[in-house]
Amino acid sequence: MSEPVDNAKRFTKTPSVVRKERNEKIAQFVFLSMTLAMVLPLVLIVGFLVFKAWPSLSLDFIFDMPRNGMREGGIWPAFLGTLYLVIISLMIAAPIGVMAAVYLNEYAKDNWLTRTINLAVINLAGVPSIVHALFGLGAFVYAAKMGTSIIAASLTLAVMTLPVIIASTKEALSAVPMSFRQASWNMGVSRWQTIWRIVLPNSISGILTGIILQVSRAAGETAPIMFTGAVISVNIAKDQLFAYGLTDECMALAMHLYTISTQIPNVPESLQFAIAVALLGVVLLVNALSISLRVYLRTHRKW
């Protein structure tokens, strides 16, 4: 400090501080605008869809059969088909995925086999859905002789969602503090009792979040069901929740949207958008169910 310091100027802003403060403001603004940039399209998309679909939207639209070569009427067979596919595939994938993840996270020793399995899970999660579709076609439709059917399509979707469910469940399990397990083990509590009483209750919301995210994927994918179970049109009994059997072919919303938009001329525009809104609605419906289950489990955590 060779220069004399003016005491009145002590602790006041220097040009470098001014620059830092400006950068700070810019950084905050940039991050905020990126957050908005994510929300805005969502609002716009949903708003645009609903606006365009408005003329066709009604409760009847969902519960009615398609008419006049699918140019009029409702989407009941496709709506019900998508519900079937999502629910059945999750009923297959969720238990298997959660149990596999419990094994990998709680029991498996850290050796080459475990590492190979983990690597395989991550890689499987990145396989494109059309590849799963071909696998499902070969394995379930032909080799297992299921034919194109709801069960074959659901199994294909289950195979597709399984790795992601395993990965997200493992993540949720490893977030449970090790000290809880230690406390339990040191009281002579077995691994399984520790998992059931301590680890699972404390990771259930994370596990369900992972599963919920797969709902939208299962509902939205067209490729895996195109060859394995979904067809352009079927006739089913109206107003019946259990109109499909496991071995039936079915319609599905994603597939229906594709068909309506590309294969059939002179379809009123609002019909396509209404199908898109219904597809969104199904995803939201299943998500809402899972979220309420999650809230319920969190408040009544006594099993």
Added chain:
Amino acid sequence: MTEQNPYAIITEDLDLWYGDFQALEKVSLNLRGGIITGLIGPSGCGKTTFLRCLNRVNERYGNVRTEGTINLLGKNIYDPDVSLIELRKSVGMVFQRPNPLPISVYENVVFGLRIHSPRSELKRSLLDEAVEQALREVMLWDDLKDNLKQKATELQLEQQQKLCIARLLPLKPDIILMDEPCSALDVEATAAVEELMLTLAGKYTIVIVTHNMAQARRISDECIFMLLGEIIEHDRTEQLFLAPKNPKTSDYIEGRYG
């Protein structure tokens, strides 16, 4: 404890490897029952590893190999007919950071009972009695008797640590292992937990690992000094601190290293 055999824990030539690293070397010890034995030594000298051997919970941490024998209360715990569940019921452990389970105080105390008793024996009155007895024993009953439904993770740290001791008691343990039980606590809480340990000694055999030499001196009856996986000295606490036989011990006690 019978008169003929005053030792609760006898280890002979205990070796332990984590992979290729030998963490314990020829540990042969005789620990008296019903007293507090302190384990001191610099970080990484194998104190905690030794402690974890005593209820074989080490084996949960993977890639651990042990040789030698550990005899608890007259039984070699490496015998093939030893059940780890029964062993750990009788040899409980308390940790550095209090780790109550994220459930109510009441459920924490009866957690072990619920796991280990047949359902038909789990009468409400029996559980209530076990909770009161355990909490009285750790001097928490008066503080918590009206808040048994409170979540245990919301208690003060001192209460949490006492609760961690209390939840071992309904299982009627013989030995309580403590791994630096006061290092997360402030001065007053440390004093309270130490007082508790002194009241529990006699009824239980307590082995405590501590970094705090003053604490070892205050509460232990016998003390063991470890260095690099080996036992350097084991003596009555006054003897070890006032007239250590080994120069390594005296250097450590005087703070020349560690």
